[in-house]
Amino acid sequence: MTKIKLSSENQDLSRFEVETLLKIKTKKRGKYLYFNKLNKKSVISKLENSALVKKIYFEDGSHWKNSSSPYKGRFPKDKPAFHPTVLKPKMARLMCNLSNSKSILDPFCGSASILIEGAFLGKEVSGIDYDSRMIERAKINLNHYKIKPKLLKKYNALNISELFKKNSIHSIVCDPPYGQSSTTSNSNIRQLFKQFIENSYPLLKKGGRMVIIIPSKLSMNKLIFPKYKKLGQFNWYVHGGLTRRFVILEK
Ligand SMILES: C[S@@+](CC[C@H](N)C(=O)[O-])C[C@H]1O[C@@H](n2cnc3c(N)ncnc32)[C@H](O)[C@@H]1O
Structure with a gap:
């Protein structure tokens, strides 16, 4: 064995x-x-x-x-446009791998760490963020690694059904705001997660996955649109104030 x-x-x-x-x-x-x-x-x-x-x-x-150092040159300090909400490359790569897909969309792309790791894994990547300053950061970082996203656009993730057709998205990989240093257009974080998860369901292809970080402080009670298959939920302790909960859903 x-x-x-x-x-x-x-x-x-x-x-x-x-x-x-x-x-x-x-x-x-x-x-x-x-x-x-x-x-x-x-x-x-x-x-x-x-x-x-x-x-x-x-x-x-x-x-x-595995003795290689796959993230050399891609740690937060190496990126030309830094933002404190940046996800470490290992976490971003892990999430891309869990997507089980060659094409990923990050609707809360921030400074683009998920898109960058996805592209280094050979995936087609698209990102949106409702903050134009974040889209600028994402552009600078993607250019730095010579990555050409399929789509990079300032847009509100809650309205993605206006941007994508039904059954058209292979996978969604994202780290939405959790109310610490990242900002949100919606004062109610719980409502943001609930609405986003529900609105995305029709857009995913059948069998398409959503890999999402949900703050551990947010109760999961009735948060996940019931049509999804819940494939897994895993907590990852980061530091005193932060435990990330990785949730993997499938249409
Ligand atoms: C935790 S950060 C993402 C960080 C990103 N994973 C990175 O490593 O750079 C969350 C992002 O969600 C964006 N955001 C908040 N509300 C949004 C909304 N309604 N639609 C789209 N983006 C939103 C914020 O501007 C922020 O960039």
């Missing part, structure tokens, strides 16, 4: 990422995941861009270690 050591940062998210990238179910024992019937080359090629896998042990006794 092939064996993978789960990330000590978050074992459940690490497992979800592996299963999404390999498109199989695995068995978990202790800190390890086990699976069989996949050849070595294909396992490495599917997991080499994982955000959380560090080591894979194969049945023949060999192992593969």
Whole structure:
């Protein structure tokens, strides 16, 4: 059996990422995941861009270690247009991987960290943000890495049904405002999340995913439009005042 050591940062998210990238179910024992019937080359090629896998042990006794430093030059301090709400590249890559899609839309794109990591993974990327100063930052950062988004536009995410057709979006990956240093056009953050999640449902293709960070302080009670399949919900402690909750939904 092939064996993978789960990330000590978050074992459940690490497992979800592996299963999404390999498109199989695995068995978990202790800190390890086990699976069989996949050849070595294909396992490495599917997991080499994982955000959380560090080591894979194969049945023949060999192992593969992720020793590259994939985010070199893309840490927040390296980007020409900085904003404090920026997501670290590892988190952005993780979210893109969880989308299970080659094309992603971030409707709260801010300074574009999700779009940048998505593009480095070879995905087609589109972003909107209702703040024109954020769109300027996103443009500067995307230009810096020579990334050409499919779409980058100042727009209110609550109105995306005016911008996209039904069943047209492959996946949505986003980190909406949580009422700390990021701002919102809607004073009621809960209402913003609820409305956005519901409005997006018809726009996603069947099987399309939404990977969204929902502040852990926000109760999940009746927040998710019931037609979605809820694939997973994982908490990631960041620091005293902030735990990020990653939620993965599917149409
Ligand atoms: C947490 S930040 C996103 C940060 C981004 N992930 C990054 O790494 O740069 C949230 C963003 O949502 C934007 N925003 C807030 N309300 C919005 C709305 N109704 N429509 C579109 N964007 C909105 C804010 O301008 C802000 O840039």
